[in-house]
Amino acid sequence: MTAELVTFGETMLRLSPPAGERLETATELDFRTAGAESNVAIAAARLGVDACWLSMLPDSALGRRVTNEVQKHGVDPRVAWSVSSRQGAYYIEQGAKPRPTTVIYDRADAAITTAEPGDLDRDAVREAEVFYTSGITPALSETLEATTAKLLADARAAGTTTAFDLNYRAKLWSPADARTTYESLFCDVDLLIAAERDIRNVLGRAGDARVLATGLADDFDFETVVVTRGDEGALALHDGTVYDQPAFETETVDAIGTGDAFVGAYLSRHIAGDSVGDALASAAATAALKRTIKGDLAVVTPEEVERVLENEGRGIAR
Helix, strand or coil: CCCCCCEECCCEEEECCCCCCCCCCCCCCCEEEECCHHHHHHHHHHHCCCEEEEEECCCHHHHHHHHHHHCCCCCCEEEEEEEECCCCCEEEEEECCCCCCEEEEEEECCCHHHCCCCCHHHHHHHHCCCCECCCCCCCCCHHHHHHHEEEEEEEHCCCCEEECCCCCCCCCCHHHHHHHCCCCCCCHHEEEEEEEHHHHHHHCCCHHHHHHHHHHHHHCCCCCEEECHHHEEEEECCCCCCEEEECCCCCCCCCHHHHHHHHHHHHHHHCCCCHHHHHHHHHHHHHHHHHHCCCCCCCHHHHHHHHHHHHCCEECCC
């Protein structure tokens, strides 16, 4: 079956102590799943998109725990099952001022790090309207760097829109290594999403968000560049028009996964044929809703997103 949105990447188990507890003293851990690409697929699926997630998982109870969670939210998990027993995980200790939130990864040599193009449903990539992956995936292994490049090239050659989020993670690689890999992939990317801080610190660019977006679009021929700016909202450049979207007011319960919710909502509206400005507004509204929800997943409905838009309004195009 053809999916409108296909994503590719790792999904981990997320383990966290109750709020106010330290990992070193906790006696119980909350047990969830989390991964940028499956988070994006879930957000889009909950907003009405036919979404599919590609990955490789260990053929074990832990691997099935991941697929069960993804499937529960309406996403088709097309997974290559590995004889490897390694399921990636991460531990998160939620902070409170002045103590920061802390993340500890346990993902080295996870099953997905060996995934090659032939292990995956490449026809799904070619037949989709949009193929999405993030900069986390090629950071995990040299094999995945090559696989990511091949899938993006497959999608581009087939006329599938390709979307890529830098999603830089300092615990996975250096800015210099990340920049080299990112820029090698850009030739097959139509839609770039990037945090303003990553454009500055990893890609080594300067200027305000509009200058950053324009420079990237000019240098790499992106159709659309979306720059996320945290509490300041987001900006998109498309066909020479800049769309400026402020962030919506929200009470933060759990900030992890906010960016993925933003991307999933943006892609859902892109697939539906909405304008860039309307897609940006829906993305900002969904991101605000996600921050009120525990875990990485944007467990939201289209009606909730629309209520935020009706109450708070949309941004402006200029």
